[in-house]
Amino acid sequence: MTPAPFIEIDNLHFSRGDHDIFRGVNLRIPHGQVTAIMGPSGTGKTTLLKLIGGQLTPDRGRVLIDGQDVHRLSRKALFTLRKRMGMLFQSGALFSDLNVFENVAFPLRVHTDLPDAMIRDLVLMKLQAVGLRGARNLTPAELSGGMARRVALARAIALDPELVLYDEPFVGQDPISMGVLVQLIKRLNEALALTSVVVSHDIKETLSIADYLYLIADGQVVSEGTPDTFDNSEDPRVSQFVHGQPDGPVPFHYPAPGFYSDMLGQSHAKRTG
Amino acid sequence: MRSLLTQASRRITRFGRKGCETVEALGRAGTFLAQAGIGVPSSEGFSLWLRQMHFVGVLSLAIVLVSGLFIGMVLALQGYTILVDFGAEQALGQMVALSLLRELAPVVAALLFAGRAGSALTAEIGLMKATEQLTSMEMIGVDPLKRVVAPRLWAGFVALPILTVGFSVVGIYGGYLVGVEWLGVFEGSYWSNMQASVSFIVDVGNGMIKSLVFALVVTWIAVFQGYDLVPTSEGISRATTRTVVYSSLAVLGLDFVLTAVMFGGL
Numbered sequence: 001m002t003p004a005p006f007i008e009i010d011n012l013h014f015s016r017g018d019h020d021i022f023r024g025v026n027l028r029i030p031h032g033q034v035t036a037i038m039g040p041s042g043t044g045k046t047t048l049l050k051l052i053g054g055q056l057t058p059d060r061g062r063v064l065i066d067g068q069d070v071h072r073l074s075r076k077a078l079f080t081l082r083k084r085m086g087m088l089f090q091s092g093a094l095f096s097d098l099n100v101f102e103n104v105a106f107p108l109r110v111h112t113d114l115p116d117a118m119i120r121d122l123v124l125m126k127l128q129a130v131g132l133r134g135a136r137n138l139t140p141a142e143l144s145g146g147m148a149r150r151v152a153l154a155r156a157i158a159l160d161p162e163l164v165l166y167d168e169p170f171v172g173q174d175p176i177s178m179g180v181l182v183q184l185i186k187r188l189n190e191a192l193a194l195t196s197v198v199v200s201h202d203i204k205e206t207l208s209i210a211d212y213l214y215l216i217a218d219g220q221v222v223s224e225g226t227p228d229t230f231d232n233s234e235d236p237r238v239s240q241f242v243h244g245q246p247d248g249p250v251p252f253h254y255p256a257p258g259f260y261s262d263m264l265g266q267s268h269a270k271r272t273g
Numbered sequence: 274m275r276s277l278l279t280q281a282s283r284r285i286t287r288f289g290r291k292g293c294e295t296v297e298a299l300g301r302a303g304t305f306l307a308q309a310g311i312g313v314p315s316s317e318g319f320s321l322w323l324r325q326m327h328f329v330g331v332l333s334l335a336i337v338l339v340s341g342l343f344i345g346m347v348l349a350l351q352g353y354t355i356l357v358d359f360g361a362e363q364a365l366g367q368m369v370a371l372s373l374l375r376e377l378a379p380v381v382a383a384l385l386f387a388g389r390a391g392s393a394l395t396a397e398i399g400l401m402k403a404t405e406q407l408t409s410m411e412m413i414g415v416d417p418l419k420r421v422v423a424p425r426l427w428a429g430f431v432a433l434p435i436l437t438v439g440f441s442v443v444g445i446y447g448g449y450l451v452g453v454e455w456l457g458v459f460e461g462s463y464w465s466n467m468q469a470s471v472s473f474i475v476d477v478g479n480g481m482i483k484s485l486v487f488a489l490v491v492t493w494i495a496v497f498q499g500y501d502l503v504p505t506s507e508g509i510s511r512a513t514t515r516t517v518v519y520s521s522l523a524v525l526g527l528d529f530v531l532t533a534v535m536f537g538g539l
Contacts, residue, residue, distance in 0.1 A: 053412055075416070083414040093409035096401075107413045110420075152409075 006031040006163065006195045007052060012061035014044070014051060021047055023219035024061070034189050034196045036210035038203070038241065042254065043216050045199040046090065049165045052197070053087055054078050065163070083111055086156030087165040092148035094140040100127070100151050101136040107158045126154040131180060146173045150181070157188060163195045164188070170202040182209055203242055207231065215241060302497045309422040309496070321424040329390045329425065330432030334439065336389050337382055341373075341440035344381060345447025348372055352448075353456050365458050366467035369448035374471065374480045375536065378441040380528050383487035386433050387520035391495035394425055395516040398499025399509040407500075422496050429492025430485070437484040479535045486527060491520040 007029035014022040021044040029035045039045055050056045052063055054070040063070045068081060094103045104123045108114060114122070127133040130150040140148060149169065156164055166185065170178055186209045189196050200206045206213070207227040215223040215230075215238055223230075223238045233239055240247075256262065312318075348369050356362045398421065401407050407417045445467075452458040471477070495516045502512035 050408075055408060055411060079411075079414045079416060082412055085412065087409070087412040089405050089409055091405055093405035095406055095410075096404065110413070110415050155413075 005029060006066060007197070008064040009052075010062050010064075012048075012051065012063065013059045014047065014056065015059055020219055022058070025216065025219070025221055027214055027221065029195065029197060030212070031195055032189070032193050033211040034185065034198060034209050036198045036200060036206045036213045037216060038199075038201055038206060038213060039216035040201065040241070043218070045201075045216065046167050048216070049087065049167055049197070049199055052165060053082065053085065083159065084161055085163045085165065086159065086161040088149065088153050088156045088167055088169055090149075090167045090171065092140070092143075092145070092152040094143075094148055094152055094155070096140050099137055099139050100132065100143070103140070103151060104154045104158055107155065111159060122158065123154075126158055127151075129157075129184060130154045131177070146177055149173070150177065153181075153184070157192075160192060161194070163197070166196065166198045166200070168200055169198065170200055170205050178205065185209055203244070207242075217241075298501075301501065302493070305418070305422075305497055305500065306426075306493055309418040309426055312419055312423060318419075318424065321420070322427055325424045325428035326432055329394070329428045330435065333386060333389045333432070333436060337385055337436045337440050338443050340381060340385055341378070341443035342447040344377055344440075345369060345373065345444030345449075346451045348377070348444070349448035349451040349456070353452060353458070362452075362456075362458050363462040364466055365448070365452045366445075366463035366465075367470040369452070370445055370467045370471050371476060373441045373444045373448075374476045376480075376528075376532070378437050378444060379480050379483040379487055380524060382437040382440045382484070383433060383491055383524045384521055386429075386436065386488075387491045387495070387517055387524070390429065390432075391491050391516050391520055392513045394429070394492070394495040395499040395502075395513045396509060398422070398425070398496060399502045399504070399512055402500065402502065403504035403506075403509060418500075422500060425496050426492055429495070430488045433488035433491065434481055434484040437480070441480070475535075479531075482535075483528065483531050486531065487524050490523050490527065494520045494523065 005028040007027070009025055009027040009029075012022050012025040013020075025048070027037075037045055037048060047056065051058055052065070052070070054063075054073070057071050062072075065081060065085075068077075070078065070081070073081060094100075095106065098106065101123055104126055105119050108119050108122060112119075124133055124136070127136055130153055132147060132150055132154070135143065135147065135151070140151075143151065149172070153166075153169070169181055169185065173181060182205050185196060185198065188194055189209075198206060198210065207230065210227055212226055213224065213230050214221050217237065223233065223235050225233070230238060230242060233242070239245075349365060352365055352368045353362055356365055356368065398407075401417075401421065407421065410417045410420060449460075449463060453460045453463050498512040498516045498519075502508045
C-alpha cells in the first residue's frame with residue numbers, strides 16, 4: 001500500500017526577475033518516509049523548501065501540506081501549520097543573542113507551557129541526540145559551522161514535528177558527524193514517524209537514507225525513483241549526476257554566450273580599437 | 274526626433290516606476306507598522322520590551338545628557354551676550370527654558386537618538402535577516418514582527434520622550450551653571466522668570482507631543498529599514514545610512530510643521 005501524500009506540489013512555477021527557477025514542478029511526498037530532492041547547485045533546491053514552508057509565494061501552481069494550500073492560508077493559520085514543521089537551515093540560523101541551550105529551548109518556551117525542569121530535560125535529550133550536550137553553554141559565535149548545524153537540527157526537532165525539512169544537512173560535516181547525522185535522520189524518521197524532506201547533492205549519503213528521490217534540473221523534475229533505480233538508471237541525466245561526470249545533458253555552466261566570443265569579442269575589440 | 278521621443282518616454286517610464294516603487298514602499302511600511310505595533314501585551318512581551326528599553330533608552334542616556342548639558346551651557350553663554358546689551362540678562366532663564374522645551378530638546382534628542390539607537394536597531398534587525406534568524410523564527414511558528422520588531426518599536430516610542438525630558442532638565446541646569454554661577458546673573462531672577470513665563474501645557478506639553486511624534490517616526494524608520502533591507506553587507510550599510518538620513522530629515526521637516534501648528538498663532 002502506498003502511503004497517502006503528505007505534501008503535494010502541483011505545477012509549481014517560480015521566477016526571480018527574468019530568471020525562471022521552476023517551470024512546472026510536480027512532487028508527491030508521502031507520509032513517514034525520507035524523500036530526497038537532489039540536483040546541481042543553483043537549481044533552486046533551497047527555494048523549493050522555502051516555497052513548501054510558505055516563505056515564498058509561487059507565480060503559479062500550489063503546494064498542499066496535509067490537504068492545506070500553504071499559500072492560501074491566513075498568516076495565523078500558516079504559523080499554526082509551521083508549528084508542525086521543523087526546518088534545518090543551511091547556515092544553521094541560530095539566534096545569536098541566545099546560547100545553545102536557549103536556542104533549542106526557544107520553540108518549547110514559546111509554544112508550550114511546560115515547567116522549566118521538563119524543558120531542561122527535553123533540551124538535553126535533543127542535544128544528546130546530536131552529540132552536543134556538553135556545548136550547551138556556548139554561544140552560536142563559538143560554534144563551528146558543522147556544530148551550528150547540529151544545534152539547529154536539535155532545535156528543529158525540539159517540538160517533535162511531523163515534518164522536517166533539511167537544507168543540505170551534510171555540507172561541511174566531518175566524516176564522523178556525517179555518519180552520525182545520516183543515522184540520526186534515518187532513526188528520527190523511523191522512531192517518530194516523521195516525514196522528512198532532504199535537499200542535498202551528497203549522493204552517497206542521500207542514497208543511503210532516502211526512500212524515494214527526485215532529481216531536479218533546469219526548473220523541472222527530470223527523474224524520480226527509489227535509490228536502487230537511481231543507482232542503476234540508464235537515463236543519461238541521472239547517471240551523469242549520480243556518477244559526477246562533467247559532460248552530459250545537465251549543463252555544468254550557468255547560461256552564457258560562447259566562451260570564444262566572450263573572451264575575444266568585446267574586450268579584444270576594445271583593446272585593439 | 275524619434276530617438277528624442279523614445280528617450281523622453283523612457284524617462285517618463287522610469288519616473289513612473291520610481292513613483293510606483295515609492296508608493297509601494299510606503300504601503301509596506303504602513304502595514305508593517307500596523308502588524309508590529311498593534312497587539313495584545315503579554316508578560317513575555319513586557320520582559321522583551323524591558324530588555325529593549327535598556328538597549329535603546331538606558332544606553333543612550335549618556336550621550337543625550339552630556340549633549341543636553343553642553344547645549345544648555347552654550348545657550349546661556351550666547352543668550353547672555355545678547356541680552357546683556359539690552360540690560361535684559363534677568364530673562365536668561367526664560368530664554369534657556371523656552372528654547373530647550375519648545376525646540377532644542379525634542380529635536381536634538383531625536384537626532385542623537387536616530388544616530389545612536391536608530392542605526393543600531395537597523396543594523397541589528399538587518400543582520401538577523403541576513404543570517405536567516407528571522408526566517409528561522411518564522412519557520413518555528415513565531416512571528417518576528419511580534420517577537421523582534423514590536424518590543425523595539427515600543428521601546429523607542431517610550432524611551433525618546435523620557436530622554437527628551439532628561440535633556441531639558443540637564444540643559445536648564447547647564448544654563449544655570451553658566452548664567453548664574455559663572456556670568457553672575459541673579460539666581461532668583463533666573464528661576465522666577467522661568468517659572469513665570471513657561472506654561473506647562475503650551476511649552477512642556479507641546480514639546481512632549483513633538484517628542485512623541487519624533488519617537489514614532491525615528492523608531493519606525495529604523496526598524497522598517499532593518500526589516501526591509503537587502504540581506505547583504507552592502508544592503509545593511511546602505512539601510513543604516515538611510516535610517517540616519519531619513520529620520521534626520523523627517524525630524525527636521527516635521528518639526529517645522531508642528532511648530533507652525535503649535536506656535537504659529539501665538
